[in-house]
Amino acid sequence: MLGYAFMGKAHSNAFKKIPYMTWPAPLRPRLVAIAGRNEEAVRNAAVRYGYERATTDWHDLVSDPTIGLFDNGGPNSLHAEPTILAAQAGKHVLCEKPLGRDADESYEIWKQVAATGVKHMCAFNYRFVPAVRLAREIIDAGELGVIRHFRGRYPQDWGDDPTLDTWRFHVAEAGSGALGDLGAHVLDLSRYLVGEIASVSALVKTFLPERQVDDAIEAAVEFEHGAVGTIESTRLALGRRNSFQWEINGSKGSLAFDMERLNELQVFRNGGRTRGFTTVLVSEADHPFWEFWWPPGHIIGWGDTFVNEIHHLLRAIADDSDVAPHGATFEDGYRAAEVCDAIVRSGAGGSREQLSYRTL
Amino acid sequence: MLGYAFMGKAHSNAFKKIPYMTWPAPLRPRLVAIAGRNEEAVRNAAVRYGYERATTDWHDLVSDPTIGLFDNGGPNSLHAEPTILAAQAGKHVLCEKPLGRDADESYEIWKQVAATGVKHMCAFNYRFVPAVRLAREIIDAGELGVIRHFRGRYPQDWGDDPTLDTWRFHVAEAGSGALGDLGAHVLDLSRYLVGEIASVSALVKTFLPERQVDDAIEAAVEFEHGAVGTIESTRLALGRRNSFQWEINGSKGSLAFDMERLNELQVFRNGGRTRGFTTVLVSEADHPFWEFWWPPGHIIGWGDTFVNEIHHLLRAIADDSDVAPHGATFEDGYRAAEVCDAIVRSGAGGSREQLSYRTL
């Protein structure tokens, strides 16, 4: 594990829960080592989460032959090199989003890692919210018909503090602001649920004068098969703590979702006189991932989505099965970055940007 | 009254309720005459709503010296000439939105009517929803601080029927589709609540092959003082019947609103440990327009907003007071049309369109 802070905690919790919550687990993780910048902090993290050792040098993880999976939860500037070297050392790799700080870096990570043949997954954990997977299954079954609209917004408000300092505000470490942090989640789910993005007409805005990165992005988007919509992310929407909401309208039905009520999916299909949006409490025995959890109505939390996510990767490793389509591969990570770059170009130049995606 | 269908019913109902619901009413309307295309239908409407006479020629209204207020609820193609002639005949004028079919026509209406000195109001009735007025008062009082975001969407779904025919689908009569019909409402409220729009980056989409007008528009927008956001309207969002929702985020607080629950305003201001969005049921004695209505909690309906709206115009006529700022003048009608045109240009050309507004 590289990183011991927010994502370090979320991933470590998942590694520790998988052996008994997903029963029988595909693999039982051994927590070999954790790396981080601050020596005391990383040593504490090792004790706390049960890693066998701690190091301030991530190269130690790369060179350790007993490590089979390299989990990169470090800042964005530390995604490329460690992840590539770990893969080249034969380890499967899991890398937090955004994959790289821009499309070029993301493409390079994908290209180098794909060449090694290891399993790779970009940690878009929201694909593993049961309601999101259920949405995907509804769409795959054709129950929405042709999709016409996607509108996704991911507002938070913690950025509204000029005194706050974190690597997420430094362009060298983060690459971008609300765009890569939150917008990438929206872009990934839009691709997962609707399809490839064809063009973006966007604005990129920094409100706080001293801030290096964007505070907000706004975009009108077209998808390859014809759907249109809006995508937005911001860290300055007061009162919205983690309000990732999206809605999809198709020719036969609609879906709506709110991450602050992540156990619920709103479903509209024609229902005669009693048509309307149905609030599905996604917690039934026949709902995605629910064999891992509790009786119906006993909801899961945000942290639990990482159990679903990393279980998926361990299953792919154990069975040598594909990470795609439900897991985001590094190609998915790259494609989201390509759209992010187009948003930046459109924001700067004022033109609608057509997307084209590189292949290997 | 010109028009006896949807808007004819809504306006006539308001004329009939004002004398006793808004007590004492500024003026007690006399329903002199109603005009419409179909002779039998307009005669029935006169009987139904109590107009003294019916006519199939709107010129009869213009030339009738006993008529003091000309209310234009006809199709968009009938907005310009009758409204201008009525004003030139010395009548005050109320015209349904959109003012004209494009910015040029809207500008012409504004210019010609303003020159006559009569009172003019463009019927953006949603300014007269109590929750919307309360929002405006909260903003005017500075309680949101500097506004950073506006996101407005107006989805309906009745357009999802290829067999349906109405003047609203004919470009000659309507000018545009979801843009002028629904998008204009979003634009007007964004201007009323946030300020002038500075640029738009937009998509205009027609889904149904035989349709002459747009089915949906999507836009990223900038406001003159720096706020950014998204604006959307569509007639093809299944399950959304009249779902005009908007949200505003400022540096001190946020607001959110949904027309399907038009009696409620969501308000966020910092509240210590119990901060969150408060659902204000806008029905208190000290809430806007509520002196006309019922005890707290006894909600009003969509039709009642027209009582609030036309009362405002009658008050302006009776007192010779300004229609602005709470009523939309024809200048407001023109400015919304200017933004609509920019959306069309941006949709066609792919560039962000900077707005500039004509003056008299």
Next chain:
Amino acid sequence: MLGYAFMGKAHSNAFKKIPYMTWPAPLRPRLVAIAGRNEEAVRNAAVRYGYERATTDWHDLVSDPTIGLFDNGGPNSLHAEPTILAAQAGKHVLCEKPLGRDADESYEIWKQVAATGVKHMCAFNYRFVPAVRLAREIIDAGELGVIRHFRGRYPQDWGDDPTLDTWRFHVAEAGSGALGDLGAHVLDLSRYLVGEIASVSALVKTFLPERQVDDAIEAAVEFEHGAVGTIESTRLALGRRNSFQWEINGSKGSLAFDMERLNELQVFRNGGRTRGFTTVLVSEADHPFWEFWWPPGHIIGWGDTFVNEIHHLLRAIADDSDVAPHGATFEDGYRAAEVCDAIVRSGAGGSREQLSYRTL
């Protein structure tokens, strides 16, 4: 019309709207006269609502042969005598709820009026909320199966003011407090939707020391066919302005409703993987009463329910059709009062009270 205050306004508004909103109207009301205690107030009301004359003596209404319908919106102590005399004078009668101040008085009103053969309706207007009628139709169609539970609560909070004085706090005029004012509505809808009440186990509570009438009632109830549930009303639930909520659970489905969102009905029926409560926006062309109103999604208000209600009575008069089952007859008014009395007895004596209902 007897009464010019809250109910006088609500009923007068309905009389004035019916001729054009419900087209063609069964009858076009002529507003002959209005009676009330305060001479200036009743004269103002006559001008305001368009009654031909005003009087401070309700006997004038009874003796006026041109009056065909006597509408009693006075305080509860004025329900019995004027209503009975009006009926005996051959007028159809509409009486606000509760019918009488207790079961004996209510029974007497019913008995005397029924003997005259006029149409009689007790103004339980909530039966005429479109969502409530839709609920009834769903239940009548057997879509809920056997009903097992009814839980209804009607909390308001305006009673939380020791300085407030109104006839509603005086036992001689009102008979009871939250019980007859709000609880009667819950009881009536429970009877309309579920069936006759068989027993009550209740508490009756007065919180404010100087108050003559109850502030709140709480009851566990049994219905004749075996359903059980709770019924509550209070005027001291801070923040609940008009929060009449009820939920029904049956062996095949469930319904839930909230008067503060009176255009919505929550419907649960098994729906496979996407089961859940559906929020039906009751505003479709095929929904009850909706032929009177607006396009889908354009919601109605509380005041509009009186249009639906009084239209029903006028239809019964015009066609000589039955007020029941959708309109509450005076028998329904009496039966609600019988349950109210049982609640009082149970509250005082501490025993479960079995209901028995008198017949004519």
Next chain:
Amino acid sequence: MLGYAFMGKAHSNAFKKIPYMTWPAPLRPRLVAIAGRNEEAVRNAAVRYGYERATTDWHDLVSDPTIGLFDNGGPNSLHAEPTILAAQAGKHVLCEKPLGRDADESYEIWKQVAATGVKHMCAFNYRFVPAVRLAREIIDAGELGVIRHFRGRYPQDWGDDPTLDTWRFHVAEAGSGALGDLGAHVLDLSRYLVGEIASVSALVKTFLPERQVDDAIEAAVEFEHGAVGTIESTRLALGRRNSFQWEINGSKGSLAFDMERLNELQVFRNGGRTRGFTTVLVSEADHPFWEFWWPPGHIIGWGDTFVNEIHHLLRAIADDSDVAPHGATFEDGYRAAEVCDAIVRSGAGGSREQLSYRTL
């Protein structure tokens, strides 16, 4: 640990998460042994959750001197003897609710265990929902003023299956049905938030003919300091999966809560023109238990409440601090049972039952 099914999983998960989620943990649990009826199942559970050994005889746990905490998650009929013997063997004890199958058994457990001096906690986990604790803190601070109303309902619907068989339907093992299973939760929270219950007027209902235990209870309740309200639980409310909702109204404010959205607390306090219920997303750094979890807005799940709960007990053991008032002691378990018995008596006899509580 006694029990390996639903509660066994929930408690084991908590034991495993506490060492790293609550940092530094008061104690780091060693999972010594697990007991259960089915030999293969209990052996599998030991492997799954990491217990050092499995046994089909719970006496093995009692006699093992290395065990310091005995956690009883077995059926209700196995609460008394193992818990008492474990306490007498000097082990701290945690026992699932309801404590015993009736008041007598519960009193006996309390009396015997209290005599040993060990820490005892009855596993009313809902006290450890952050929103519930926040509610308690709001009440303790006097922010609601004098409490007038409590209405609590706990409907589920899994009981609507005549073919289903579980110990929860057998009177010998369960003692009661919805009453002890769900009603006990409502009673406990009402006592925790409002105060002692003074009387109950109740109905007890069994709908399915073959069922030994109650399917539903309905009660009107009085609290010792004067508040009144309703309490309900049922396993036959279709569409309600785990819908434990409660609302409290006081003289200064109100609270409302829904377990299916357990991260949210609705708070009403007077707020001038923008008064209303505020939806507090209970996930802030200054909210109860939140130092264990994630950044604001990243919600927790039902299973996480057990981490909060058992951490509380471990802290009490580590610091020799009191389990009360935030943890439910066996006295609390007994008192809930005393109310359950009164509900049964009231249901059978039809009278309001006054409560009196035994002391040691």
